Amino acid sequence: MQLELLISKFQEKDEKAFEELYTMYSDSMHGVIYNIVRDHDIAEEIMQGVFIKAWNNASSYSAEKGRFFTWILNIARNAAIDKTRSKAFKNSKKNLAAEYFVDILQHSDNLDEQTDAIGIKKFVSQLAKKCIEVIELLYFKGYTQKEASETLDMPIGTIKTRNRNCIKELRTIVLK
Amino acid sequence: MDITAYIDSGILELYVAGALSENENKEVYEHMRKHPEILHEVLEIEAAIIKLTATTSRNTNARLFESIRQKLKPNGSDTATEPKVISIAKPKYNWLTYTGWAAAILIGAALFWTLNQNQELETRLVDTQIEKNNLEEQIANSKTDLEATKNFLNVLRDKNIIVVPLGGQGEFANTYAKVYWNKKDNSIYLDAQGLPEAPAGKVYQVWSLKLDPLTPTSLGTIDDFNTDDNKIFTIANANESEAFGITLEPEGGSETPTMDQLYTLGVVKSSES
Numbered sequence: 001m002q003l004e005l006l007i008s009k010f011q012e013k014d015e016k017a018f019e020e021l022y023t024m025y026s027d028s029m030h031g032v033i034y035n036i037v038r039d040h041d042i043a044e045e046i047m048q049g050v051f052i053k054a055w056n057n058a059s060s061y062s063a064e065k066g067r068f069f070t071w072i073l074n075i076a077r078n079a080a081i082d083k084t085r086s087k088a089f090k091n092s093k094k095n096l097a098a099e100y101f102v103d104i105l106q107h108s109d110n111l112d113e114q115t116d117a118i119g120i121k122k123f124v125s126q127l128a129k130k131c132i133e134v135i136e137l138l139y140f141k142g143y144t145q146k147e148a149s150e151t152l153d154m155p156i157g158t159i160k161t162r163n164r165n166c167i168k169e170l171r172t173i174v175l176k
Numbered sequence: 177m178d179i180t181a182y183i184d185s186g187i188l189e190l191y192v193a194g195a196l197s198e199n200e201n202k203e204v205y206e207h208m209r210k211h212p213e214i215l216h217e218v219l220e221i222e223a224a225i226i227k228l229t230a231t232t233s234r235n236t237n238a239r240l241f242e243s244i245r246q247k248l249k250p251n252g253s254d255t256a257t258e259p260k261v262i263s264i265a266k267p268k269y270n271w272l273t274y275t276g277w278a279a280a281i282l283i284g285a286a287l288f289w290t291l292n293q294n295q296e297l298e299t300r301l302v303d304t305q306i307e308k309n310n311l312e313e314q315i316a317n318s319k320t321d322l323e324a325t326k327n328f329l330n331v332l333r334d335k336n337i338i339v340v341p342l343g344g345q346g347e348f349a350n351t352y353a354k355v356y357w358n359k360k361d362n363s364i365y366l367d368a369q370g371l372p373e374a375p376a377g378k379v380y381q382v383w384s385l386k387l388d389p390l391t392p393t394s395l396g397t398i399d400d401f402n403t404d405d406n407k408i409f410t411i412a413n414a415n416e417s418e419a420f421g422i423t424l425e426p427e428g429g430s431e432t433p434t435m436d437q438l439y440t441l442g443v444v445k446s447s448e449s
Contacts, residue, residue, distance in 0.1 A: 015245065015248070018241075018244075018248075019241045019245075022241050022244060023241070024226075025226065026239055027229075027230035027233045027239070028225075028226045028227075028229040028230045028233070029229075030230075030233040030234070030239070031229040031230050031231060031232035031233035032229050032232070034232055034233055034234070035232050040234050043233075044239075048243060048244055048247070051244055052244060052247055052248065055248060063205065064201070064202055064205050065198065065201055065202075065205075066191070066194060066201045066205075067191070067192060067218070067222060069192070069222050069225075069226065070191070070192055070193070070194040071194075073194060073229075074194050101232050104232045105231060105232065124228060124231055135228070138189075138190065138193040138195050139193050139225055139228070139229065140229070140232075142193075142194060142195075143195065144195050144196075145190055145195045145196070148195070160185060160186035160187065160189075160190065161185075161186050163186055163189050163190065163193075164184065164185075164186030164189050167189045167221055167224060167225075170224050170225075170228060171220060171221070171224045174223075174224050174227040174228060175220065175223060175224055175227070
């Protein structure tokens, strides 16, 4: 089914459409959330909450405001970051700030995973360091371009072109 | 609109990341509807990001929709039973409404003007920033120049310095150079401003000479002659030189000087030795 149609059905509370969207995005959202909380069970729980929140607030989404993927990505990142700010979480976890998403790939021991079968993980961990930083901030952490520019101490224009080149490289790795 | 330039600007990658402002998002959306190339690009970026983010997930076949479906039910019925709210206020138009609208339009216009002003200021700020960077660069360059000059001045003033003027030879009579030789620290400072640019494929080579019998010792080639601004070169020289000469040699230098390409030559005054 076409994505736009799927989304409008989802907004009309069609469970079938919801299930399809869930299948499309749940791994991705889990990945983003896990990268922030670094706990599989907590990540799973937050991820489910994210999709339920999306369902309950489906009407607030509009294509004009951005991609559906980006909308749900935002909900996911915010939910995960909220979790890391909760007291109980802070007490049980060490400081995670210095870790990048690629660390997960390097430490991952589930070698028979679907994603690894096509070697994506291996290639992604080979992305240049400068790409890893910018991708981490913009996609996994949800920084605005201004925040990313301040964190990496780089002009916004540089962030834009660097990110573009990095995503170009990523596309040659993961698409076909 | 130049679509390729728009795509190359990197804005679409930020769009998918959700890193743009609300207005920018709207703009991208409009462009996407008008230009299929832009939509295609966005779809590819999105697909790549979905794959990338999924790699950090633990892939469980247990990630079933069923667990979500069960949690939906109560919410779904909640909304259905929500009571409808019917407004009882009657629409009423009076002078307050009209002055209200007038005020709103005024404020809107003022806001628009302010936004424009702001944009203009921001552009100017960026220009100023660029100018500032250029000036800073100039200052840094001047500082480096000044240091080099001071350094050279100290060399000239050193009492241990032996000055050896090198005069133009043969067909190169109009060229000249000067060697400032500091015997103590075994180095010479060569001021080669009086030499023309080295032609392509050729380099100047500096020689220390013993006169009786005539034995040349290479002090090396000046590979950066053409690009150096002040044409002053520091060269190590531990020889008991009696004269200095400069020849033009093929790139990489020669074992012995090519005498018909001898540009300048100067003898160290005997009073020193």
